[in-house]
Amino acid sequence: MNDWNQAYRLAAFEIKASLRNLLLILAFYIAMSLIFMMSFDVYLEGDFKGFDIMFLLVFFMFPAWMKGKEFQMQKMDGNLWSSPSIIMLQQLPISRNTIVKSRFLIHAFCSFPFQLILLIAMPLMSDNFREAMTPVSYAVFVLMWLAISIAVGFMMAASEAGGNFRMKEIVLSFIYILIAAAAVYLLFPMLSGSGFIEWTMAIAVDWPLLTGVAAVLLMIAGWKYWQVDMRKTMKKTDYL
């Protein structure tokens, strides 16, 4: 059985075990997201400054939270943090490559349908969005957000490998991430003159070809980078 076939089998196995809960949570998150998306027009009119950060949270975090508690990263023995599935699969004759691929497939299953619904909801729920986008620029826009989903969102899948962390390290990392996110969030509008979603709409309209190519490159880079990163993390972590 090659890596991808086996990874697909493992992913299907885990998804099947939590499918009912997963679908219920998915329905709940879609409903919440669509209510939130009703304010998309207000954002495009420049009257909802916090929309970007909320959209990014919904876009990246909801898929990560969709998995059952048993499958999410958690504190194990001592200073070990990991997804229990990672520990279970490493005790079986399954290569690390396959384990990594199966985690990415599961993350893709949890994220892509949900994220596509968000992206499809945009033209349906916003007159301003429909007016700004042509069919081509919209396709490029969707492609770019899926690329962002892989490049940034797959960090969530890679993080399931966990690590040996002390509480101080976790708190410090959390503070650094918050500072970095706040810096990007505050600096971005100053540099680009618009919010992040507006900016991605603008480049999809103004440079569709360049943006499309960049999106594909970003997808490939993100896909490869996080797999390598996850394999490295698994190799260096002590699952004791």
Add this chain to the structure above:
Amino acid sequence: MIPWIELTQVNKQIDDFRLGPVSLAIEPGTITALVGNNGSGKSSLLKLIMNMANMDEGNIQVFGEPVDGEDESWKRHVTFLPQTPVGWNAYTGNDLKNLIAPLYAKWDDVLFERMIQLLDIPLDKRFGKLSPGVQQKLSLSLALPRHTDILILDEPTASLDIPSKNLVMDLLVDWMEREDRAIILTTHQPESLRKLADYLFLMKDGQAIGHYEKDQLTSGFRRYWLEEMPAEAVPGERSRSGRQLVSDHLEATENYLADHRIGIVDNKALELEEVISLLLA
């Protein structure tokens, strides 16, 4: 004989606990029990063999392949059953069987069904909802039918009731007899040691105390009831209490007693757990 598993000078620092240096060779056709106090590093050692953690120094090879190398195919020859399986809680017994069975070329469905019936295990309940004893029975039923060359079991009978414990020990003996195989297990259960182990690998506070052939170990220790206890230390003396003396150098002790005309009222070989307690004291 070429060992199937070979640990050479393995060292690992785990917070303030130091495991090693440990050197150990596991040969085919043998059952080796890792025995030691709680926290002596037995489970950690098993996880190092499974490459679940990185060694600081040393080398572990399974069938000649370093476990921390790029080639992970050695895992096909090894079944590892941790004391508490992690990541199984969301799955039923049927789910777990469907996950595990296709991964092993020699998976034995007949043995699996037999164990499920013998041990009366419900396959339709989630693993996390089962009692610790039933969880252990299910884990064993998912381990033995893999028919790998090597079986690594961490406390395999700790939660079992007495009838199940006897049944599992019989199944393990039967499993060993089918082909050339090897088992490594950790246990605190004297009856498991007596019935299953060929070799004992004793550990204390992360250090290896010794690797012993079980029968030689028990025959090497004896308790003597003496007519009088000499004031000075007797050659081979391990402990004394009243007129009882325990020795691990029988010939030297008996020669000394004969030379000093001290009569032996009675003598008896030590029980295995007494020997282990002495060595781990």
